[in-house]
Amino acid sequence: MFVPIPILIAAGVLILVLIAMIARAGRRRDPLMGGAPPRAYRGTNPVPVATLPPEVERQVRAQLAAGRKIQAIKIARDATHLGLKETKDLVEALERRAP
Structure with a gap:
């Protein structure tokens, strides 16, 4: 079966464009790649000092x-x-709090 070269080139370019779009979409969500962090990490939720055992x-x-x-x-x-x-x-909250 014979496939003309321009069709093969167009299919290759289409595949490369799709791969680039998928990689770029993943990068937007990944905080290590420069994206915004997930909602769970956006706010600063202070951890209570009482979570540490006394010892x-x-x-x-x-x-x-x-x-x-x-x-x-x-x-x-x-x-x-x-x-x-x-x-x-x-630890910083514990450090700021007087003993």
């Missing part, structure tokens, strides 16, 4: 008092299984 809170406060904020975030993240930003906000 973990003492450990976090001790690390903060020693000036080791990153270690305090690691301890809190291991205990709460929250994301990095949420845990950082939690």
